[in-house]
Amino acid sequence: MMNRHVPVYVPSTSPDSELSNIESEEYIDYHGKRADTRKHGGLRPAAIACVVEMLLSLITSCNGVTLVDYFLKSMHYSVAESSNMVTNFLGTAFLLSIFWGFISDSYLTRFTVFVISGILQLMGLLMLTYQAQNPNLQPPENQTPSFIEAIFLYIGLYAIAIGVGGVRATLPAHGGDQLDENNKSLISSYFSWYFFCLCIGGLLSTSVMVPIEQKYGWSTNFMIMVFVMSLALCTFVAGFPLYRYKIPSGSPLTRIIQVMYIFVFVASVRNTTVSTVGSLNHDVTEHLLEREQSRDKFKFLNKALMDSNISVSQVKETKTFLGLLPIFVTTIMMNCCVAQILTFSVQQGNLMNKKLYNLTIPTQSIAVIPILISLIFIILFEQFKKINKHKDTTNIKFSKPLFRIGLGLALVSISMFVASIIESMRLEAFKNGKTLHVFWLTFQYILLGIGDTLTLGGMLEFFYSEAPESMRSICTSLSWCSSSMGLFLSSLLVSLSNAISGKFGMQWFGGKDLNHSRLDLFYALLCVINVLNFMLYVYFAKRY
Structure with a gap:
């Protein structure tokens, strides 16, 4: 069985790194090491x-x-x-x-x-x-x-x-x-x-x-x-x-609930004067939106980014999952x-x-x-x-x-x-x-x-x-x-x-x-x- 020695990757300062580990394409082999595409998968x-x-x-x-x-x-x-x-x-x-x-x-x-x-x-x-x-x-x-x-x-x-x-x-x-x-x-x-x-x-x-x-x-x-x-x-x-x-990557439902909770909280405080400078990286947000197929889908959830604990990738994850639900139903x-x-x-x-x-x-x-x-x-x-x-x-x-x-x-x-x-x-x-x-x-x-x-x-x-x-x-x-x-x-x-x-x-x-x-x-x-x-x-x- 696989051991627990999973490589630790040092995050860079590029916009992609700020999309967090949620979107990472990291795979391991049965030894717990990074998978080699020549030997594993296919x-x-x-x-x-x-x-x-x-x-x-x-x-x-x-x-x-x-x-x-x-x-x-x-x-x-x-x-x-x-x-x-x-x-x-x-x-x-x-x-x-x-x-x-x-x-x-x-x-x-x-x-x-x-x-x-x-x-x-x-x-x-x-x-x-x-x-x-x-x-x-x-x-x-x-x-x-x-x-x-x-x-x-x-x-x-x-x-x-x-x-x-x-x-x-x-x-x-x-x-x-x-x-x-x-x-x-x-x-x-x-x-x-x-x-x-x-x-x-x-x-x-x-x-x-x-x-x-x-x-x-x-x-x-x-x-x-x-x-x-x-x-x-x-x-x-x-x-x-x-x-x-x-x-x-840990519980995705917890992350989705967190995004929804922050959005409801922010939306309920309509008269807030919170500044998003420092807590919301607009370069990363634009980088995310350019890669989305539907920029306007659940755009209101972007308000959750006003909380510094919410990452852009969490919002994207939430948007994507919610978008699938009507088709499912x-x-x-x-x-x-x-x-x-x-x-x-x-x-x-x-x-x-x-x-x-x-x-x-x-x-x-x-x-x-x-x-x-x-x-x-x-x-x-x-x-x-x-x-x-x-x-x-x-x-x-x-x-x-x-x-x-x-x-x-x-x-x-x-x-x-x-x-x-x-x-x-x-x-x-x-x-x-x-x-x-x-x-x-x-x-x-x-x-x-x-x-x-x-x-x-x-x-x-x-x-x-x-x-x-x-x-x-x-x-x-x-x-x-x-x-x-x-x-x-x-x-x-x-x-x-x-x-x-x-x-x-x-x-x-x-x-x-x-x-x-x-x-x-x-x-x-x-x-x-x-x-x-x-x-x-x-x-x-x-x-x-």
């Missing part, structure tokens, strides 16, 4: 991060699509409880990425946080594997788990959630740290291939792990995930001599719609005709189609950039992450409209004694899958590239935090729509299954909310 260690992501994505995706059935059929929870347990599990996992991102930006290296959280995830998987193999830790038929069985399940489940939050917070940023941040094209390609590997993991999950679970049971599935998690940890740790490590609704694939879409498929000749198609396997389309899209996009590498492609809108995020949000809105129509058709067929074929769900799966690919892939690149150097783990975690809040928002909207519709005579989800519910109206509601959300996103994206 494409090889960044590629290791992509391979590890493929393995981890297989585990996370497999848990997302199979745990509903495990809770329902093996642990004997109700349909509603099983769905909520999965959304709460994934929501907690992604939400915890913010906590781990804060730790890795402030106190520990991303490498250390990844290893700690990876071990926690492995321990949780071992607990679920043991429970799936031990009949004494499973409830009898038609009975819900006892207190001990439920406690064992939840400890294992949330150990996995804590671990997932840590690896999600650190792995993308760790891979990006291995590359020259001035090479924007290379950074963009890294995140494209990183997301490509994420999709490969999802593809293997739906096409391989789901059939294995249905044929051999959850015990075999969990054992495979334990092996894959062990392989991912070993692969990541094996690259430690090649990595370069960003030195944590407007992506939450998209993830609320993605949550429907994990819950309602699976339940829809279970009530539809899944026969294809002599084969029975698992509903979860339909997700293979949008994943394949996403993979092809990423390959074509990277080939396009390779062919035009000597040309200026900065004016091509599709190369900009904000445009891809917006396009993804638009497709999600359309997907909810299509999903509402298809569910209406399915209900009409049920009333007439017929069963709609499960392949009708491919339309909403494709639109939602591609929308998710464009949005999440664009978010990872955007938040990493735009983040302050001292907050890259936290800002990258915003992508996963958006997923978390979308999952929780999904549960909230289901409860609210149920409560409100119940006052008008019939709850949308008051029936014993989806054949006696109004999922089509819920999808229509999501469509309307997403259209309004998309308009809000366009407003903020244009102002960024």
Whole structure:
């Protein structure tokens, strides 16, 4: 492990030095010495991060699509409880990425946080594997788990959630740290291939792990995930001599809160006659502003510089982070719609005709189609950039992450409209004694899958590239935090729509299954909310 003998650098008197250590591009090797760009970092260690992501994505995706059935059929929870347990599990996992991102930006290296959280995830998987193999830790038929069985399940489940939050917070940023941040094209390609590997993991999950679970049971599935998690940890740790490590710069949130507090204090004392001479270095301020893309963004925060304890870099850090928040907020609704694939879409498929000749198609396997389309899209996009590498492609809108995020949000809105129509058709067929074929769900799966690919892939690149150097783990975690809040928002909207519709005579989800519910109206509601959300996103994206 790295020692504590980190070089001490003597600050110069140039304007750049006064931007403070927050913006420094100082990396160390595993000995704690200054990293040598010829030996540390580069494409090889960044590629290791992509391979590890493929393995981890297989585990996370497999848990997302199979745990509903495990809770329902093996642990004997109700349909509603099983769905909520999965959304709460994934929501907690992604939400915890913010906590781990804060730790890795402030106190520990991303490498250390990844290893700690990876071990926690492995321990949780071992607990679920043991429970799936031990009949004494499973409830009898038609009975819900006892207190001990439920406690064992939840400890294992949330150990996995804590671990997932840590690896999600650190792995993308760790891979990006291995590359020259001035090479924007290379950074963009890294995140494209990183997301490509994420999709490969999802593809293997739906096409391989789901059939294995249905044929051999959850015990075999969990054992495979334990092996894959062990392989991912070993692969990541094996690259430690090649990595370069960003030195944590202390708590960025403390610095942001300090800037906001000083600004509020200065703004509240309107009649003050404080002189800024001596406490505010105007040469440094101008040097900062010349390098900012948007000089007028949150310009009012410059008042905080009247305090001699506030550095210019702190103000810039605060401005940058606040500028990312509107983009983050407007992506939450998209993830609320993605949550429907994990819950309602699976339940829809279970009530539809899944026969294809002599084969029975698992509903979860339909997700293979949008994943394949996403993979092809990423390959074509990277080939396009390779062919035009000597040309200026900065004016091509599709190369900009904000445009891809917006396009993804638009497709999600359309997907909810299509999903509402298809569910209406399915209900009409049920009333007439017929069963709609499960392949009708491919339309909403494709639109939602591609929308998710464009949005999440664009978010990872955007938040990493735009983040302050001292907050890259936290800002990258915003992508996963958006997923978390979308999952929780999904549960909230289901409860609210149920409560409100119940006052008008019939709850949308008051029936014993989806054949006696109004999922089509819920999808229509999501469509309307997403259209309004998309308009809000366009407003903020244009102002960024």
